[in-house]
Amino acid sequence: MKILIQRQSLVQAIQHVQKAVSGKTTIPVLTGIKIVATKEGLSLTATDLEIGIETRLPTHIEEDQIVQVIEEGAIVLSAKFLSDIVRKLPSQQVEIEVKQNYLTIIRGGKSEYNLHGLDHEEFPRLPQVSGNQVFSVQSDLLKDMIRQTSFAVSNEEIRPVLTGVMFSLRKGSLKFVATDSHRLATREAAVEASEDLEIHNVIIPGKSLNELGRLLSDDSSLVDLVVADNQVLVQMDKTQFYTRLIDGQYPDISRIIPSNFKTGLTVKTKELQGAVERASLIAKEHENNLVRLNIKIGGIEISSNSPDVGKVSESIEDVSVTGDELLIAFNSKFMLDALRVIDSEDLLIEFTGSMSPFLVKIPDNPNCLHLILPVRIY
């Protein structure tokens, strides 16, 4: 293998795939990036066996030559050294040449590295994901859906299905659900799928989704999702993202979302967020970050106290309250997580009593829903 490549393009491609490089592994080849050079250009691949990322660099982008493949071939190089070296090289162009015994020469300017590479045949092949369970989503929309749900997954391995985000598709509507059993986040959106395609109970690990979120661009370009038995493939413009799925049956959440309420509160999102953030400064983590909300017809009061620090209270009068007055307490972390991903100016909270889960939603918009369990206070 022998190639000449624009250094900045190679830096970007390495950054793309590096997120899939295994941090802790006893398999040396997984600490590397596989580089394959063909007539069409270059491909870089990394995987930790949980996720896999492959990105391609064409020989030309419009008039600019990106890669010149002088000799086809493939090699696996340490991701850490490759990344450090390519970033530090002083030249615009980099030459990579593989000699005998996987010895790889990287040249840039007057600098020449001789690195010990690894056999590309030892590198795991990314799965061939295919099937008719295919649909398309706008890149920025998918990114939003991940941001608005993935924070709510469980970090505990006791119930593995809860460490993932469950998605389903029905009548062209894609729905994400995440819960750690203390709070729940859902997000729904119309996507491009055939009317009769139905997908259920696909559980993607929360960590994988966060990595995918970082790869997705902030534009409306279409991204294809292909769902197979235990894999999902996300096909972006020049990059493919694979993740394994979590086995198991996701709990049925439809029964736990209350359909009626006794107290309704409409409030400015940022005003409530600020007040809860200020109250949470006093709240202690080991006491559930407890913050109280006292809802009266004329306004609400947010408060917290900690015997050794002191107490805080703040009132908001610019609210609209319907139904019963109520005193309720919650984990401020769960509330803030939800408030921070709600993009609308106003929000509506529906309570059914101080011991029952409450719903945080956007007025007149059923696509985004957060459910939070209160904390018992005496």
Add this chain to the structure above:
Amino acid sequence: MKILIQRQSLVQAIQHVQKAVSGKTTIPVLTGIKIVATKEGLSLTATDLEIGIETRLPTHIEEDQIVQVIEEGAIVLSAKFLSDIVRKLPSQQVEIEVKQNYLTIIRGGKSEYNLHGLDHEEFPRLPQVSGNQVFSVQSDLLKDMIRQTSFAVSNEEIRPVLTGVMFSLRKGSLKFVATDSHRLATREAAVEASEDLEIHNVIIPGKSLNELGRLLSDDSSLVDLVVADNQVLVQMDKTQFYTRLIDGQYPDISRIIPSNFKTGLTVKTKELQGAVERASLIAKEHENNLVRLNIKIGGIEISSNSPDVGKVSESIEDVSVTGDELLIAFNSKFMLDALRVIDSEDLLIEFTGSMSPFLVKIPDNPNCLHLILPVRIY
């Protein structure tokens, strides 16, 4: 005590003194900031008994009222909570009122905190530093002198004097020296001092100097230094900085600086720095970050190798070499530390053999000098 204060001014004052708040301590009052309100305005003080910082806020800055002191008094408040709360308050102005039993009320907008304060009488008094050992330095120059020497102090407590930067003053020339016995950095500059003032062997802890460096502004305003028996006071515009000194006799460095050389190398600073950085990517920390420098009349070669990773070499031809050819090896970290603080375009390195310390200096400028011990290679 009762005051009204511009929130942003208070945030800045807290940031200033917070660097002196004790991180680990069993003395509760040291986790706090002492606030004193008088007719003249406000003062904030923090100390970890190693350094102390006091900053003053006048009632007015030009036409703007900064502080309104309604009732004089003093209190100690937890630095962590005070800082978090004042940063998050929604209003431009903050009210602080101390009630009975050190209960302190902080109000901003509709938010009200009740914090348990501590008795200001329990707070250690900063030392009264006075004496006739006083001189003045430009703030930006002092900052430069710290940056160009403090990195070279020792991190090991075996020889406490080496964990500090030693300064001396003679005939209006201030000199900083730091060494960890593997490398040495010195910086000298003319300052405003009476011609007959002589100061010797004042050793300031490296950590204290770094904190001082962060407080110093990047302008040419004058800063006063007052040296006492075991304290130094640095008097800035509105802020006073105290640090204890390290006891002991600093080693005499004049004998270890070679006065003649066998090989002289003149090279562009940035070009050498880039080449050493690239070579150090392959060098291993547990092997002294070893990088080799091969000096020949026509040019130099910088190289490194590691059996399990590979090797690297790079040549620089745009150099001027006088005297003998030489092969020498050094710890690239020490070399890079020196190169990164040298602001001149060219530098001169003087060698007296592959086993002797070499000097890194700025051509025709004796004010800045770095000495580095080589590493033996076989």
